[in-house]
Amino acid sequence: MPKAPAGTLYRGREGMWSWVAHRITGVLIFFFLFAHVLDTALVRVSPSSYDTVIATYKSPIVNLMEVGLVAAVLFHALNGIRIVLIDFWGSGPRFQRQMLYTELVVWVILVVPGTYYMIKHTIETLFGSAS
Amino acid sequence: MATTIDGAPAPVIEAPRSPRRRPTSSKARTNFELYAWLFMRVSGILLVFLVLGHLFIMNILDGGVQRIGFGFVAGRWASPFWRTWDLLMLVLAELHGTNGLRTVINDYAERPQTRFYLKMLLYVSTSLVVTLGALVIFTFDPNIS
Numbered sequence: 351m352p353k354a355p356a357g358t359l360y361r362g363r364e365g366m367w368s369w370v371a372h373r374i375t376g377v378l379i380f381f382f383l384f385a386h387v388l389d390t391a392l393v394r395v396s397p398s399s400y401d402t403v404i405a406t407y408k409s410p411i412v413n414l415m416e417v418g419l420v421a422a423v424l425f426h427a428l429n430g431i432r433i434v435l436i437d438f439w440g441s442g443p444r445f446q447r448q449m450l451y452t453e454l455v456v457w458v459i460l461v462v463p464g465t466y467y468m469i470k471h472t473i474e475t476l477f478g479s480a481s
Numbered sequence: 482m483a484t485t486i487d488g489a490p491a492p493v494i495e496a497p498r499s500p501r502r503r504p505t506s507s508k509a510r511t512n513f514e515l516y517a518w519l520f521m522r523v524s525g526i527l528l529v530f531l532v533l534g535h536l537f538i539m540n541i542l543d544g545g546v547q548r549i550g551f552g553f554v555a556g557r558w559a560s561p562f563w564r565t566w567d568l569l570m571l572v573l574a575e576l577h578g579t580n581g582l583r584t585v586i587n588d589y590a591e592r593p594q595t596r597f598y599l600k601m602l603l604y605v606s607t608s609l610v611v612t613l614g615a616l617v618i619f620t621f622d623p624n625i626s
């Protein structure tokens with residue numbers, strides 16, 4: 351069996367994987383933006399056609415996909431701030447790893463309550479209101 | 482001329498720090514890539530507020546997506562503040578994303594023709610999205626039926 355090449359500072363480590371995630375989320379958001387401008391353009395057609403597409407956004411499955419989208423945007427935004435700090439803050443490159451882990455903690459702290467508020471209504475319609 | 486044992490010409494290894502040979506066409510001698518790099522960072526910071534604010538208002542605040550409909554849009558776009566917000570967000574996000582995808586295409590599409598057609602497709606979609614989006618914001622009519 352060939353031995354795996356010795357790692358570098360970047361390859362296979364936090365730097366590379368955060369780049370992979372930044373790229374995937376960026377492309378995902380871009381494609382969503384395309385669809386989203388088209389569906390919003392229906393406000394220029396008629397109130398009922400707009401309300402019809404928005405109804406799909408309110409359905410349980412699409413609602414869950416929105417949670418994924420918001421989580422992806424939030425990662426991309428936080429990681430984008432980290433990239434800017436690496437590029438413009440003197441000590442940025444030295445703390446890039448710590449900044450990534452801080453970013454992931456912040457991400458979890460924001461995604462957990464965000465998910466709760468986003469799917470609250472869906473849970474209530476599917477399983478009945480708690481109150 | 483130096484040849485290797487198998488007769489193939491040896492690869493040229495330039496001296497360290499020798500200046501990079503630039504394409505001679507005058508079009509290639511711009512700082513476009515530098516400005517694109519800077520734009521990604523500046524637009525990114527602005528998008529933190531515009532996009533995260535948008536997602537928070539639309540998906541989380543006050544019942545989230547369940548309260549959105551034509552009437553909600555009409556109420557928001559009655560204010561120039563939100564129309565400006567949405568227009569700025571549209572243009573910045575679309576240009577930021579377009580430039581990001583240009584980088585991705587440059588990284589993965591290797592045949593010159595593939596690169597060319599993928600980028601043309603990208604720029605056509607960019608102009609479509611910016612034009613349509615801006616048109617909708619500028620010509621929105623709350624009394625349409």
Ligand code: HEM
Pocket residue numbers: 369372373375376377379380383423426427428429430431433434518521522524525526528529532533574575577578579580581582584585
């Ligand atoms: C929310 C705030 C955002 C921030 C702070 C941000 C920041 C960044 C930064 C700093 C880069 C790296 C550019 C480079 O490496 O030169 C980047 C890349 C990218 N962004 Fe964003 N961005 C944001 C929103 C968006 C949005 C809304 C989209 C989609 C429309 C998007 C799509 C992309 C894409 C496709 C890339 C290229 C990824 C790559 O080359 O690997 N970003 N972003």
